[in-house]
Amino acid sequence: MTIALTQMRFSAATEPLFGVFHLNVAPGEVVALIGPSGVGKTTLLRMIAGLEPGYDGRILIGGAPVNVAPPPGFVFQDARLLPWLDAAANLRAVRPGMTDTEVEELLARVGLAGLGAAFPRQLSGGMQRRLGLARAISVNPGLLLLDEPFVSLDRAVVADLQALFRTIFAAENPTVILVSHDPEDAARLADRVVILADRPLRIAADLRLTGTGADRSPQDVARLVETILTAQLEVRR
């Protein structure tokens, strides 16, 4: 994936959110975008998803512009399920051709076996996020865009979900862009951490993390969190 922007602003009166901005993401790489709230992480993710077309420059996914490239597997901050559809119908809403077997297999992969007939309100918060992940995988397991997927969840649920994400990453080897404000999310899941700062937005630090999320021990995670926090502090100075 290649992101090469020259300018992006929300209205003529405001300061541009992006100036000249370049980011290359290799296939199969898990990149965490870290930065303070409001810096433009989610906007960048929305631009990659094709939701923010008003920019100068180009974003290429597998060599194709975003409006031509296959839709990404997007995981929203909230589960954003359609409450009037059951779990199976939520999957079929974005990929209508799925057979019953495919639906059941996918639900089983995310730990929701046998819950195809359950409506979202009958699922816990963690289960709803799992269904949101299943929906993203059903559309495009090769490119996952994760917008703060662990907000408003307690730590036990987050740990379960992160284990699930690692399993999916290992099985599908997708290209992943993870937006988060929490260095620990990045340390547990990412291969690379891009720290964003300032306006116009710039890459303040680009860290390659050793190992993969699945291999890291709690001590490794703690050390990587320390590294990311140190880099963030240096950016602020």
Added chain:
Amino acid sequence: MTSLIWQRARSGRASRSSLRGAGLDQNASELTFANRGPFSARLEWFSLPLLLVLWQGAAMVAASRFFPSPAVVAAEVVDLTLHGHLVKDFAKTLLRTFLGFVVAMGLGGVLGFVLGRVRGLDRLFGPWVVVGLNMPAVVIAVICYIWLGLSEFALVLAVVINKTPLVITTIREGVRSLSPDYDELAAVFRMPMARRIRLIHVPQLMPFVMTAARTGLALIWKMVLVFEVLGSDGGVGFRVGIFFQYFDMAGILAYTVVFVAMVMLIEHGALRPLERRVARWRQDPP
């Protein structure tokens, strides 16, 4: 423990203190109210018989041919069904109501959706909707009758012109309240327009559609009857007009009773089941 108390609460066996102890205090009053449900439901069964008893009593006190008793009216219903035009009149009125309802809901639904989505068109045609909402129904009927003659088409057209602005207004409000989050979901997963409308827009609009249907049906019934009095060759309104000329209260009330029964049948046989089906996803699992 909590689930046990919930089960008891649902079956009406939990005390308020046990609910508080289980941290379910905020639901306590609601559950206590719900426990009164079966008795309230039984009360509903007494409602219509009570009305009949009061009617019978008032008729006996009045002792006038202008205030017939329920028994007299019931006999009149049987007589008009077997020897009069009751069945034919109701068939005509029902058909007119059905046609007016379907066309007004369809047309108003589409126009309301378009005006809710396209701001420019709403600015251009919004005042027309306001004019339509405030035009007296009788004036529209008279104009239609003068221009098109005393025909079925003129009557149904008058109903449609009267009702459509109300449907447009309701559906337009629904469209304006559509969640942008779900639009974003549809955009990110590149859902085609037909699927967006079917899976994202229509379910969000259903409460507004049901409101438009319920208020619309109530309004259309009344309009059809008034327009039938004004000019038609049959129907409930037409017949009630004739009864009025002869001061035939038994006939008027006979038609009224059958009319109310029909409306109740549609309410309980069609609208409420449809409403339950639409709201299925909000209900507790069985």
